[in-house]
Structures are given as structure tokens and as C-alpha cells.
Amino acid sequence: MIDPNTAQRFQAMAAPHLDAAYNLARWLTRNPADADDVVQDAYLRAFRYFDGFRGGDGRAWLLAIVRNTCYSWLRRNRSEQATMEYDDEIASLQSMSDPAELAMHVSDPAQLLLRASNQQQLEAALLQLPTEQREILVLRELEDLSYKEIAGITGLPIGTVMSRLSRARLQLRRCFEAMSTTS
Amino acid sequence: MNCTEVRALLAVYGDGELDLPRAVALEQHLAGCADCTALLREQNALRSAIRTHAPYHRAPEALRARLHAALPAATDSDAPVAQRARRPRSTATLRRWSGALAAALALAIGINLLYVAQRGDDALADEVVAGHVRSLQAAHLADVPSTDQHTVKPWFAGKLDFSPPVHDLADAGFVLTGGRLDYIDHRNVAALIYRHRQHVINLFVWPAGSDTDRGSSVKAREGYNLLHWTAEGDVWWAVSDLNAEELREFEQRLRQAGATPS
Numbered sequence: 089m090i091d092p093n094t095a096q097r098f099q100a101m102a103a104p105h106l107d108a109a110y111n112l113a114r115w116l117t118r119n120p121a122d123a124d125d126v127v128q129d130a131y132l133r134a135f136r137y138f139d140g141f142r143g144g145d146g147r148a149w150l151l152a153i154v155r156n157t158c159y160s161w162l163r164r165n166r167s168e169q170a171t172m173e174y175d176d177e178i179a180s181l182q183s184m185s186d187p188a189e190l191a192m193h194v195s196d197p198a199q200l201l202l203r204a205s206n207q208q209q210l211e212a213a214l215l216q217l218p219t220e221q222r223e224i225l226v227l228r229e230l231e232d233l234s235y236k237e238i239a240g241i242t243g244l245p246i247g248t249v250m251s252r253l254s255r256a257r258l259q260l261r262r263c264f265e266a267m268s269t270t271s
Numbered sequence: 272m273n274c275t276e277v278r279a280l281l282a283v284y285g286d287g288e289l290d291l292p293r294a295v296a297l298e299q300h301l302a303g304c305a306d307c308t309a310l311l312r313e314q315n316a317l318r319s320a321i322r323t324h325a326p327y328h329r330a331p332e333a334l335r336a337r338l339h340a341a342l343p344a345a346t347d348s349d350a351p352v353a354q355r356a357r358r359p360r361s362t363a364t365l366r367r368w369s370g371a372l373a374a375a376l377a378l379a380i381g382i383n384l385l386y387v388a389q390r391g392d393d394a395l396a397d398e399v400v401a402g403h404v405r406s407l408q409a410a411h412l413a414d415v416p417s418t419d420q421h422t423v424k425p426w427f428a429g430k431l432d433f434s435p436p437v438h439d440l441a442d443a444g445f446v447l448t449g450g451r452l453d454y455i456d457h458r459n460v461a462a463l464i465y466r467h468r469q470h471v472i473n474l475f476v477w478p479a480g481s482d483t484d485r486g487s488s489v490k491a492r493e494g495y496n497l498l499h500w501t502a503e504g505d506v507w508w509a510v511s512d513l514n515a516e517e518l519r520e521f522e523q524r525l526r527q528a529g530a531t532p533s
């Protein structure tokens with residue numbers, strides 16, 4: 089029924105990336121129990137698709153499946169939330185007309201960094217971001233993936249990866265600023 | 272490079288993704304500009320704060336164990352060789368246990384895989400609907416807007432590793448309006464856009480990996496109808512707010528067009 093060699097090859101490829109898979113699922117679902125379910129589902133799906141895996145970057149291949157499983161799950165379970173595909177064009181119009189605005193957007197850098205260095209405040213700020221922005225920061229900063237690798241995992245053009253990353257960072261700063269003014 | 276140009280590239284530079292010539296030009300500017308240098312320092316500090324202080328959630332041991340059990344290869348070959356060699360007496364017991372365990376696992380896996388296979392189409396249907404909704408929402412229906420199949424078909428060349436069949440069904444009231452690249456089932460696929468009266472139909476096509484034709488099946492999702500079949504060596508998914516009957520007619524016309532050389 090199942091070729092034991094295939095099964096072993098799959099285990100050997102997939103097991104080392106379980107932390108990365110779980111970390112992504114945990115940040116996307118924002119909940120440990122849901123991340124558990126999603127990762128288990130994703131791994132079984134990955135095993136089923138394993139014939140289509142042509143070697144290469146196993147982590148990227150698995151993370152793409154985890155990501156898809158997360159979004160299907162979010163669509164099914166949280167339809168009331170804004171989990172529709174994120175609209176970069178609209179976000180772009182709303183957040184900045186000039187790409188240089190991002191870099192010029194300095195408030196109080198010392199205050200900002202103080203908050204970013206506080207684990208609770210940083211986590212809270214990240215969890216407030218739209219799913220797509222949180223995802224891109226997790227892939228970039230926590231998984232240390234290149235633009236190209238992120239494009240491969242998300243299916244986005246590299247230009248979109250870059251602009252989404254910029255907006256995520258800008259949005260994160262705004263979260264910290266909002267914390268500064270309310271606390 | 273002036274300050275505006277530098278600031279637009281600062282994040283890309285900080286990510287280590289800027290090409291060498293521009294990185295050199297940017298560094299030349301930084302050497303003489305305290306403001307841009309301060310911005311870079313702040314940006315890097317924020318990045319390293321995220322990397323240092325954001326929690327990295329490692330997979331719980333229970334999940335690891337559950338997956339190990341749910342996926343195959345958790346048989347006696349997993350026991351460390353040294354351990355087995357050192358404790359010969361328990362080997363027979365271990366063998367017996369692994370036999371029983373393997374049988375139980377095989378059963379569990381069989382059930383799991385069956386479950387996954389049935390759910391496979393459901394997961395795909397979700398992706399197809401998401402693709403359809405995305406194309407309507409972002410006003411990004413077509414990368415190549417054209418009613419001419421001889422414009423749409425060649426557009427895909429070089430963008431896909433297959434050549435999607437593009438049929439003109441205007442006579443039947445299904446007007447081709449363009450094509451688009453999309454991403455379904457972990458691969459790039461062709462999305463062909465047709466209109467029937469005021470309704471948009473997204474038709475997703477990619478190679479089936481086998482020549483077996485499969486009859487169509489209808490699904491309804493989030494207010495859309497989906498039709499799915501395999502023919503001409505390709506997987507076809509049509510999705511629209513069109514009613515199921517007209518969607519079936521669309522399928523029939525496509526199949527006819529596919530059977531007769533254009």
C-alpha cells in the first residue's frame with residue numbers, strides 16, 4: 089500500500105522542518121491547538137503530495153503546504169475575520185504614496201526600540217498585524233528566508249514580497265506608536 | 272544617489288538583497304549623510320529586536336510524536352542500532368511489538384490517506400474559489416486581456432511548463448476575455464477568463480499527470496458553483512456564480528472544442 093522507502097524518505101525530509109512548520113502555523117493561527125491541527129493536516133497532505141516533490145528545498149516546499157493549509161483553515165473557521173486575500177494595491181494606496189515615506193517615518197526611535205525589545209509588547213504588536221503582514225515578517229525575520237524563497241513559498245512576485253514587507257514593518261512601528269500613546 | 276533614492280532602497284539594503292552596484296552607491300551616500308545612516312541604524316535595530324525577542328514557537332513533543340506515529344517508517348528500524356545490539360534479549364520482544372505496531376499503524380495510515388484523498392478535492396475546491404474571489408476583488412482578472420485565443424495562448428509560453436488549451440466559445444455565448452497566471456495545488460496554473468452574459472467564469476487548467484479522463488463533478492462553495500473534470504491530459508476547474516446547468520454546458524462546449532482540432 090505504502091512504499092516503506094517513500095515513507096522513510098518523507099520522514100527524513102520532513103522531520104527536521106517541523107519546528108519551522110509549527111512556528112509559521114502558530115503565528116498564522118495565533119493559537120497552539122489550532123497550530124497543532126493545521127500542522128498535522130499539512131504534514132499528511134505533504135505526504136500525499138510527496139511524489140510531486142522533485143527534491144530541492146524541502147523546507148520551502150513544506151512551508152508552502154503549511155501556509156496553504158493555514159489559509160484554508162482560516163477561511164473555513166474564521167470567516168468573520170478579514171482573512172480574505174490581502175489586497176496589496178489597496179494597502180499600498182492607504183499606507184504610502186511614496187516609497188521613501190517608510191524610511192522617513194521616524195517618531196521616537198529610542199522609545200520604539202524599547203518597546204520592540206520587550207517580548208510581550210513585541211509579540212502583541214506582531215499579533216495585531218494583518219495575517220499577511222505577520223506572515224511575511226515571520227518568514228523573513230524568524231525563518232531568515234530570502235525574498236526569493238519567500239516568493240516561492242507564498243507564490244507572490246518578488247516585488248510584492250518587498251512592498252508587503254515594507255508595509256508590515258511600517259505597520260509594526262505604528263503599533264508601537266499606538267502603544268506609546270495609550271500607555 | 273540622493274537621500275530619497277537611498278531611503279527607498281534602505282530596507283532592501285538592510286535585508287542584504289540589494290545588488291552590488293547599487294549597494295556600493297548607497298554606501299557612498301551613507302558615508303557622507305548622517306540622517307540616512309541614522310535611519311539605517313534604527314531600521315537594523317528594529318530588525319534585530321524582532322529576531323532576538325519575538326518568540327519562536329518550536330513544535331511540541333506531543334505533536335512530533337503524533338506525527339511520527341501517524342506517518343509511516345516508525346517501525347523497528349527506528350530503534351537505535353547500538354541499543355539493539357547491546358540488549359539482544361529484548362530484541363525478539365521488540366520485533367513482536369513492532370510487528371503489531373506496524374500493522375496497527377498501516378491500518379491507521381490507510382485510513383488517514385483515504386481521508387486525505389477524499390479531502391484532496393475539497394482542499395482544491397477551496398483554493399479554486401479563493402483564486403476566483405481574488406481575481407474579482409483585486410480587479411486583477413487578466414494579465415493578458417484579449418478575446419483572441421491566438422493572443423492568449425502564446426502569452427502563457429515561457430510562463431508555464433505546459434501549454435494550456437485555449438478555446439474560443441463565443442458562438443456558444445461563452446466569450447473568452449483573457450488569461451492570467453495563478454497558483455493552485457502548489458504549482459503555477461493557467462487561468463482563463465470567460466464571460467457568459469454578466470457572469471465571470473474562471474477556468475483553471477494544469478496537467479493531470481495521467482491520461483485518464485474523469486467525469487465532471489459539481490460542488491457549491493461560498494455561493495459559487497464549481498465544476499471539475501479531467502480530459503485531454505489536463506485537470507480542469509471551472510468556477511463561477513453561473514448556475515450549475517450552464518456551467519455544465521460550458522464544460523460540454525470545452526470538451527467538444529478539445530475533441531475537434533481548431
Ligand SMILES: [Zn+2]
Nearest residue numbers: 273274304307
Ligand atoms: Zn541621505
